[in-house]
Amino acid sequence: MWRNKxxxxxxxxxxxxxxxxxxxxxxxxxxxxxxxxxDLDNWQVxxxxxxxxxxxxxxxxxxLFYVETKCGENYPNNTDSRRA
Numbered sequence: 001m002w003r004n005k006x007x008x009x010x011x012x013x014x015x016x017x018x019x020x021x022x023x024x025x026x027x028x029x030x031x032x033x034x035x036x037x038x039d040l041d042n043w044q045v046x047x048x049x050x051x052x053x054x055x056x057x058x059x060x061x062x063x064l065f066y067v068e069t070k071c072g073e074n075y076p077n078n079t080d081s082r083r084a
Contacts (some may be wrong), residue, residue, distance in 0.1 A: 043067075047081035
C-alpha cells in the first residue's frame with residue numbers, strides 16, 4: 001500500500017516538474033535611454049524657455065519631473081525655442 005502511495009507521489013512530482021515551463025530570457029539591446037529625473041544635461045535647449053518642472057502629485061507611470069516651457073507659465077510671445 002505504501003509503495004502505491006510513494007509511486008503515485010513520485011509520478012505526480014515528475015508530472016509537475018515536466019509541466020513547469022522553462023524560462024527563456026531575451027536580451028534586448030537598448031539604443032537610447034534617458035529621462036528627466038536627474039537633469040537636462042543630455043538635452044540641448046535653445047533660447048532658454050525650457051524648465052525642469054516638479055509634478056505636484058508624483059505619478060509612478062510618469063515620474064516625478066517633466067519638461068515644460070517656464071513651469072506653470074504660458075509660452076512667451078514671439079519666442080522661437082526648441083528642446084532636442
